[in-house]
Amino acid sequence: MGNKPGVTKQKQWIRINDKIELLDTPGVLWPKFESEEVALNLAFTGTIKEDILQRIDIAYYLTKFLIENEQEKLCNRYKITRRIYKANLRKRRARK
DSSP: OOSSTTOOOSOEEEEOSSSOEEEEOOOOOOSSOSOHHHHHHHHHTTOSOTTTSOHHHHHHHHHHHHHHHOHHHHHHHTTOOHHHHHHHHHHHHHHO
16 A cells, blocks of 8 residues: 555555545556646646656646635635735736
């Protein structure tokens, strides 16, 4: 069992607590993804090997996705106001 692709070689049960057991099975991924979005979504969860997509690229696209789609949750998680977030964003854009 492992959190990296290709580690699980056979089915195994893992007891999480008294009420929950997890069945870990080897995953099968097809060699070519139908779109870049599918590859990125799998990469965000650590499902594909790092040699397919670089960690820095994964981080960039995940951050971009969160800013575009989950800005309020992102601000809440890191305890920043949207006003501060927008001010920092304007500063970064002004530097370019």
